[in-house]
Amino acid sequence: MECGYPVKPSSLVACPECDLLHRQTELAPEGEARCVRCGALLYRCCATNANERALALALAACIVIVVANIFPIVGLEVQGVHTSATLFGAVQSLWDDEVRSVAVLVFVTTIFVPLAELAGLIWVLLVLHLRLRGWGAVPILHFIESVKPWGMVEVFMLGVLVSLVKLAHIATIEPGVALFSFAVLMALLAATAAAFDADAAWEQLEDIR
């Protein structure tokens, strides 16, 4: 197994969608570079403390995700009988309902991936922030990159809203703490992803090693 040789550090960049080569140039703050041929995003100019901001946002999201998973999402009252469901409880009732593949799908997309992605990201950002040596940051970033499309908190949020409208016809709805937590989590995850500067993280990791 041979190693490729690195081309002169970060002078050239290939478009991820059409493979056209570009020479990197300085960007204005908050600016972004797009491919001249297909228009894909090549790279962004992130603030120098972008990853510190990402760490702060990720830590906040970490607290909210715990709250969102512990408390009930929504409660229901029909003729004095009260039921409520947490996200994990909902996965469990799917599992008991003999649709285990769907239960696993919901568990992975709404609990496992967001949690693992967040934990992994915090670990990597802490390693970078404290300038520790490597410490598994590379495999974790690989893992984050591969599971990223499967975190679907924002879709789940919309699904909850649709089901609330459906239920509103037959019963009294009581929105739970986790419903609001998921809304906040959705915003925090989006902000974290927007702040995270992966290019800088890779370059820093290379220096640390």
Place this chain on the structure above:
Amino acid sequence: MSAAPTAARLGLLACAVCRLLSRAPAAGSDAHCPRCGALLHARKPASLARTWAFLIAAMILYVPANSLPIMNTNSLFGTQSDTIISGVAFLWTSGSFMLAALVFFASVMVPLAKMIALAVLAASVQLRTTRHPRTRTRLYRIIEFVGRWSMLDIYVVTILVALVQVSTLASVHAGPGAVAFGAVVVLTMFAAASFDPRLIWDAQGEQT
């Protein structure tokens, strides 16, 4: 138009994970990214074959996903089975037009449009078309972005199953359609991930 300077033509490989460019080693040997250690490929391996495989599987499952009930409701008045379409119809007749349109779009239109678009893209690459590369790339971008929203109905069923139990007036159970529908969403996501948009542009240089 002369052949555009792409990484592949200049013997460079871009890492799929950390995006570092490196010179490809001698042909026939596996190359690893010098920075992050990921396996390097000029193009996603067996891109078209994998895309077609996932796509055809998704198309087959799309039929039971829409014809079998995704939800069964047991109540004092008997059992009612809901397919995706009848769920949309329920929302529409009960006056939630916006939501009905939203669910229809996310659960019926998106998977269908996604499968058609991916088939068109894969076929266009296979036929080495040079027309409208920019539009086709944009189409791919939209597919990748919008596909995840099809999971909507799965989550709706999840919440309804969890909340409407025997203790309330009715009980809701997930039907076989939900399994097929979940599989369609997962398979189309795999299909989109296997497709390499750079293949659209590779035909561009060949015909000069």
